[in-house]
Amino acid sequence: MQRVVLATIGSLGDVYPFIAVALRLRDLGLRPVLAAAEEYRGFAGSEGIAFEPIRPGAADMKARGIDEATAVRTVIGDAAGAFDLILPHFEDSFADCSRAIAGADLVIGSTFSIAARIATESAGIPFVTLMLQPIAFCSAEDPPIIKEARFLPWLRRRFGTGPIRLIYALGRTRFRSRRRPVDDLRRRLGLPEVRDELIEGPLRAEKLFALFPPAFAPLPADAPTHAQSAGFSFYNGRQAASDELDPELARFLDEGSPPLVFTLGSLAVFAPADFYETSAAVARRLKQRAVLLVGEHAVAGLRHLEDERIKVMGYAPHRLLFPRAAAVVHHGGIGTTAQALRAGAPQLVAPVLGDQFDNAERLRRLGVAEVVPLERYSAERAARALKKALESSRVRELAPAMSRVDGPAVVAEWVAGRLSR
Structure with a gap:
């Protein structure tokens, strides 16, 4: 062999x-x-x-x-x-x-x-x-x-x-x-x-x-x-091989409208600045439900952001969560980008480092995402951009070509x- x-x-x-x-x-x-x-x-x-x-x-x-x-x-x-x-x-x-x-x-x-x-x-x-x-x-x-x-x-x-x-x-x-x-x-x-x-x-x-x-x-x-x-x-890890989400998260999804999902992936999540606090404010400003994927290391410290309309989680398999999202706000990492495209989810990208700025710009050119770099990520800017992203159907049209x-x-x-x- x-x-x-x-x-x-x-x-x-x-x-x-x-x-x-x-x-x-x-x-x-x-x-x-x-x-x-x-x-x-x-x-x-x-x-x-x-x-x-x-x-x-x-x-x-x-x-x-x-x-x-x-x-x-x-x-x-x-x-x-x-x-x-x-x-x-x-x-x-x-x-x-x-x-x-x-x-x-x-x-x-x-x-x-x-x-x-x-x-x-x-x-x-x-x-x-x-x-x-x-x-x-x-x-x-x-x-x-x-x-x-x-x-x-x-x-x-x-x-x-x-x-x-x-x-x-x-x-x-x-x-x-x-x-x-x-x-x-x-x-x-x-x-x-x-x-x-x-x-x-x-x-x-x-x-x-x-x-x-x-x-x-x-x-x-x-x-x-x-x-x-x-x-x-x-591929999203063997832990994502199950067809079931965390029961607590699944209940939250079942109990209301599709939420906004906020994530910084597996690396930028260790230096998020005030991304999650701002994101909770964005969700409240838009009167939307939200899931914040903050990393297992940060759940306890960010649990105070949670209420009946906002759920704080360490991690959830993107392939299972993103299709149930109203939109995905993410850092522009290529793996997260791919999962959001396959799910047909409108996107707001807050690039942090490396290739993320280029990936974000390519998504913007395709008409499937708005971009607000993390360094400029405020509740006002993000809410305005996300509202625009939610109005577009372009990403759903392109989804099949992204996973063919x-x-x-x-x-x-x-x-x-x-x-x-």
């Missing part, structure tokens, strides 16, 4: 798609192994998927004095902050990845799987990159919205791709010092010198899969020729074909 290692790093939103692909690979008779931070061992185990730990995990971060909230604030404060979190552990990551991929027939990695990519190249094993978000292509033809440069699409329309490429080149200089441990390792291993392993490395894989449908974002005109559109992953193709199945079928040659 051929062994396929799936290496990823990040939050649950970065792990769930890889578990989804692993399950499809297993269905096709292959032997998947998830390589991720130690805290995700149980998620793999609950599905019967083999697991290999890759540093850094949450314990390694906490040993450096970095908890979840600090990590989120680091990335919010600097677009390159994610690299500052993971690169101090780079040698450990490389050692772990080298062990994990030993004997593998193929490796699948995320854009941030830098150590796995280099270990795989050194071992001569085929590598496939999963591009979970459109921003990962770093396209000059279809430049993303990023927090620090929200003008890039306008600049492209006005002056063409030249200025975009120049800005990207200048941006690479910001990463020069951060790249040093990566470049040093490549030299020690005798690998060819590359211009930018951190940003362009994912594009050099044998195959790239855009794990989102063309209806959300078509491949950009300057995408590598070996890139292929697949579709969203809708099973992205993980497309990836698994290609891998199986590649390994049968």
Whole structure:
């Protein structure tokens, strides 16, 4: 049985798609192994998927004095902050990845799987990159919205791709010092010198899969020729495999009109500012029922927001809750975005960091969402935007196109074909 290692790093939103692909690979008779931070061992185990730990995990971060909230604030404060979190552990990551991929027939990695990519190249094993978000292509033809440069699409329309490429080149200089441990390792291993392993490395894989449908974002005109559109992953964790919601939440839903659902996903929820307090005020201002998904760690501290029309929950499976929502207010993470699109739910997006600003803008262009960044999220602005979002039927029209193709199945079928040659 051929062994396929799936290496990823990040939050649950970065792990769930890889578990989804692993399950499809297993269905096709292959032997998947998830390589991720130690805290995700149980998620793999609950599905019967083999697991290999890759540093850094949450314990390694906490040993450096970095908890979840600090990590989120680091990335919010600097677009390159994610690299500052993971690169101090780079040698450990490389050692772990080298062990994990030993004997593998193929490796699948995320854009941030830098150590796995280099270990795989050194071992001569085929590598496939999963591009979970459109921003990962770093396209000059279809430049993303990023927090620090929200003008890039306008600049492209006005002056063409030249200025975009120049800005990207200048941006690479910001990463020069951060790249040093990566470049040093490549030299020690005798690998060819590359211009930018951190940003362009994912594009050099044998195959790239855009794990989102063309209806959300078509491949950009300057995408590598070996890139292929697949579709969203809708895996939402084994805890969501049941067809039943938490009984307490189910009763709340059954007892009244569809509520507004407010969520910040699995990462930004650790640094929410006053998002949930403001959201409760928005619901009251609009005279709407609401469900606040605040994270298990915050339920006790936010229980005071609850009344007969507002329910505070730690977590609820999006695939079960969103179809029963009047609208979904979220951070713009790609997994939450996919679930809201599939449910046909009107959306208000409050992006916080990273790809969320670009995902939010793409939703706005599609006519399925309004956008109020978290830094500007007030009861007045959010209520006004949400009222507008609730008046649109566009998202219900687009919902079928967003879930027509099973992205993980497309990836698994290609891998199986590649390994049968």
